[in-house]
Structure formats: structure tokens, C-alpha cells
């Protein structure tokens with residue numbers, strides 16, 4: 001049994017009373033957003049991954065991941081959220097959204113040219129001023145439990161924008177096609193995602209749309225379209241896992257925190273995308289490789305686990321598909 005507590009696809013399951021989260025999911029869908037369940041208390045998708053797919057039900061014609069299965073259908077939403085108080089996942093691309101994800105700096109020093117900025121919001125403010133489009137941004141916003149903000153915008157018509165990580169500036173990520181965001185009302189052990197206002201979702205400002213689509217900029221994530229023979233995906237993923245964990249284990253003291261985050265983020269992308277790697281395996285391999293870091297220069301087990309979990313969660317927001325043969329399930 002992996003950590004993937006699979007969500008039943010059947011609407012015949014027991015129908016409990018919808019809690020806050022279920023009602024939030026219905027409200028989001030009514031507002032036009034495509035939603036899906038995340039594990040309670042987490043930001044991990046709860047729908048089964050390709051590795052656990054048995055090829056029945058919704059996957060009878062081939063595995064469908066969270067991005068395909070995100071829905072506005074109240075019957076499906078009621079069925080899902082009657083089972084458990086899932087956190088609320090919003091598939092940004094499917095919802096026609098571009099969400100600007102502003103992180104707190106957590107006391108770290110911003111690099112050039114963002115010197116002096118304390119968080120992503122201040123960086124965005126500078127960008128807006130440079131563009132002659134100062135805020136405030138009158139749009140729907142959610143405060144995250146770790147001091148960040150999500151600014152929701154409507155993607156331009158026919159937009160192909162995808163996720164970006166740091167492309168706009170320090171501590172600014174964006175979520176669009178290929179990504180999701182944790183919706184308001186969701187809970188984690190550190191706190192709750194809370195709507196800051198009741199404003200309508202505004203169109204993405206033109207200067208931001210432009211900044212996100214320079215012709216030379218490659219999308220940060222995208223499906224790997226390479227067709228590989230059966231079994232090759234496993235070998236390919238294993239090679240990535242081996243390379244990443246070995247590099248992390250061998251990182252010099254002083255660079256190990258960053259090395260753990262990087263390896264976990266890379267594996268988190270594979271876990272969230274269509275690939276043979278599941279969360280429990282990825283986490284176990286990372287923690288195993290990081291074992292040698294514990295006790296060196298006051299590095300605690302808790303710190304190592306936090307890095308691994310943070311990295312996996314971050315990577316999960318930029319899923320990477322390793323497509324196989326298109327047939328085997």
C-alpha cells in the first residue's frame with residue numbers, strides 16, 4: 001500500500017455530510033474552477049497515480065491524472081468530499097487561471113537585482129512599478145499558512161501559459177497549465193489557506209501576460225513526449241532517482257540543505273506527473289540517501305525530513321510526465 005489513499009471513483013460510495021472543504025469545493029466549481037481532492041492536511045494530489053492505476057473505471061481508456069480529472073461536476077465533487085475532508089486542489093490550467101504564487105522570504109537575503117526585498121510580494125510590486133502598472137491588484141487572493149499569497153487571475157483567451165518557478169522574480173512562481181494550487185479553506189498542520197477578499201477574479205494584467213511569454217523563454221515544465229518501450233520508463237526513472245540521491249548524499253556540508261531540496265523537488269515532479277515513481281518510494285529513497293547528513297554540523301533528522309517533504313511538495317506543483325508506451329496500465 002502506498003501513501004496514495006485512493007479516492008473511490010464511484011458515486012455509489014457512502015455519502016456522508018459535506019464539511020467545510022466539500023462546500024468550498026462546490027463553491028469553487030460553481031465559480032467555474034476545476035477541482036480535485038488533495039490528501040487531508042497536505043498539498044499532495046489524492047487521486048491515484050499511474051503506478052497504482054488498475055485500468056478500470058475512469059481509467060478504462062488509459063490512465064487519467066488529476067489534471068484531466070479535475071471537475072466542475074457537483075455530483076463528482078459531492079461523491080469525493082463525502083468520503084473524506086480532502087484539501088481542495090484547483091487545476092489552474094483547466095480552470096482558465098494563472099495564479100501568481102508569492103512566497104515569503106523567510107528571512108533570507110534576496111539576490112540581485114532584488115536586494116532588499118523581503119518576499120515575493122515586494123518583488124512583484126517593484127516589477128509592477130517598472131511596468132508603470134502599480135498595484136494594488138484588485139482580484140481574488142488567498143493567504144497561505146506559510147506567509148505567502150496566491151493572486152488569482154483569468155488567463156488570456158486561448159492561453160498556453162504553463163507553470164514558472166522564479167521566472168518573474170525572486171519568490172514568485174506562477175501556476176497555469178500543468179499546475180494546481182491549494183484552494184482556500186484547505187488546512188495543513190501549519191495553518192489554513194484563507195481567502196483574503198471576495199473580489200472577482202480579474203483578467204491577467206497585460207504586462208504580466210507579456211512578462212510570462214517572452215518568445216525565448218521555454219516553459220519550466222511540460223510533458224515529455226518521448227515514446228519509450230515498456231520497461232524503459234522504469235529504468236529511466238530509476239536512473240534519475242539514483243543520480244539525484246547520490247548527488248545529494250555526496251553534497252559538501254554547507255550545501256546539503258540546498259542539495260536535499262533540489263533532489264526532492266526533482267523526484268516530486270516525477271511523483272506528481274505520470275511516471276512509475278510513487279510518493280512513498282521517492283520519500284524513502286531520499287531519506288535513505290540523506291541519512292549520512294544527520295548529525296553532521298547539527299543537522300537534525302527533523303530538518304532532513306522537512307527538506308525532503310518541502311522539496312517533494314514543491315516539485316508536485318510542477319508535474320513531469322515520463323510517458324511510456326501508451327498502452328500498458
Ligand SMILES: [Zn+2]
Nearest residue numbers: 053059063064
Ligand atoms: Zn488510472
